Amino acid sequence: MHEVSIAQSLLEIAINNCKNNGFSRIGNIKVLIGKASGVMPDALFFAFDGLKADTIASEATLEIEEVPVSGFCNLCNKDFTTDEKFILACPHCDGLSYTLNSGRELNITEMEVF
Amino acid sequence: MKLKVASKILDANDRIAQENKNIFKEKGVYVINLMSSPGAGKTSLLETTIRNLGGKIKVGVIEGDITGTDDAARIDSLGIPVVQINTGGACHLDANMINEVLNDLPLDELDVLFIENVGNLVCPAEFKVGENMKVMILSITEGHDKPLKYPLMFQESSALIINKIDLKSFLDVDVEKIKKDAASLNQPIKIFEVSCKTGEGIDNWVKWIQTLIS
Ligand SMILES: Nc1nc2c(ncn2[C@@H]2O[C@H](COP(=O)(O)OP(=O)(O)OP(=O)(O)O)[C@@H](O)[C@H]2O)c(=O)[nH]1
Ligand SMILES: [Mg+2]
Ligand SMILES: [Zn+2]
Numbered sequence: 517m518h519e520v521s522i523a524q525s526l527l528e529i530a531i532n533n534c535k536n537n538g539f540s541r542i543g544n545i546k547v548l549i550g551k552a553s554g555v556m557p558d559a560l561f562f563a564f565d566g567l568k569a570d571t572i573a574s575e576a577t578l579e580i581e582e583v584p585v586s587g588f589c590n591l592c593n594k595d596f597t598t599d600e601k602f603i604l605a606c607p608h609c610d611g612l613s614y615t616l617n618s619g620r621e622l623n624i625t626e627m628e629v630f
Numbered sequence: 631m632k633l634k635v636a637s638k639i640l641d642a643n644d645r646i647a648q649e650n651k652n653i654f655k656e657k658g659v660y661v662i663n664l665m666s667s668p669g670a671g672k673t674s675l676l677e678t679t680i681r682n683l684g685g686k687i688k689v690g691v692i693e694g695d696i697t698g699t700d701d702a703a704r705i706d707s708l709g710i711p712v713v714q715i716n717t718g719g720a721c722h723l724d725a726n727m728i729n730e731v732l733n734d735l736p737l738d739e740l741d742v743l744f745i746e747n748v749g750n751l752v753c754p755a756e757f758k759v760g761e762n763m764k765v766m767i768l769s770i771t772e773g774h775d776k777p778l779k780y781p782l783m784f785q786e787s788s789a790l791i792i793n794k795i796d797l798k799s800f801l802d803v804d805v806e807k808i809k810k811d812a813a814s815l816n817q818p819i820k821i822f823e824v825s826c827k828t829g830e831g832i833d834n835w836v837k838w839i840q841t842l843i844s
């Protein structure tokens with residue numbers, strides 16, 4: 517998996533945001549992770565903790581909120597939400613033509629700075 | 631204090647991918663990101679494609695592997711400019727890795743650049759590298775259940791190359807099902823059935839590439 521490159525980008529974005537706003541330390545960082553993003557929260561925590569040492573985020577923590585996969589089926593015209601990691605077919609009608617609305621997020625939404 | 635931010639974590643990658651894309655466009659190079667699981671036939675497809683083109687189109691190759699230079703050596707022996715990237719563990723190529731080797735290729739002379747991604751049916755589909763299109767290979771020895779088990783790559787690819795069809799009579803694989811499922815995951819996907827070993831079907835694929843760049 518590629519959690520290390522994700523953690524690296526996350527750290528860079530957080531550090532840039534912190535510095536650009538005139539702060540010098542980072543606390544808690546809130547992250548949205550779609551269940552279909554292919555990113556495993558545990559692996560991300562691990563990678564993040566390994567990379568943050570010796571940066572202004574050395575005491576930062578990650579708070580991960582997982583976003584379920586949801587979408588709209590073009591065949592039965594219904595919205596759906598599922599707990600599955602990947603959606604193969606519409607949970608209502610098994611149709612294979614759908615549009616995903618959520619589940620692939622990999623976003624930073626909020627961070628604490630000092 | 632709390633800072634509200636709305637950043638996509640992959641923004642940095644996407645930004646560098648766009649930078650690469652601008653460079654490729656300026657140099658007039660059409661870029662194909664070639665993805666598959668390990669051993670499906672990416673390097674073999676490049677070899678037959680290069681032979682079939684017979685120099686009519688100037689091709690360059692970037693080889694992405696976790697370690698080793700075997701694939702680059704295979705391309706180099708055909709007299710084609712090639713750069714090997716070793717990802718050192720990473721399961722995919724990202725935009726920055728491509729950006730770092732751009733100066734090692736004669737971009738001014740190239741018509742097409744093939745980027746052979748790391749063998750992996752999942753992660754490469756998530757990272758843009760600045761390509762014009764993604765193309766994936768599925769070899770029939772992998773089984774007909776793959777489109778529905780690994781939907782993302784099928785959804786992200788502009789073309790699916792079904793390889794090793796010379797082995798069809800030895801296997802209980804339903805090639806029609808592969809085509810049907812791939813098409814329902816991604817309606818406009820172009821599908822080619824080929825054998826890199828016998829050369830069957832390679833003509834159609836090569837003709838298609840020629841129409842894309844002319
Ligand atoms: N029978 C048969 N064998 C093939 C065909 N295409 C490739 N192979 C064989 O499959 C094996 C793997 O081929 P490669 O081209 O190295 O596969 P790859 O996708 O580049 O592999 P990695 O770079 O390691 O991920 C080799 O032994 C090839 O000779 C084909 O059409 N038919
Ligand atoms: Mg190869
Ligand atoms: Zn439905």
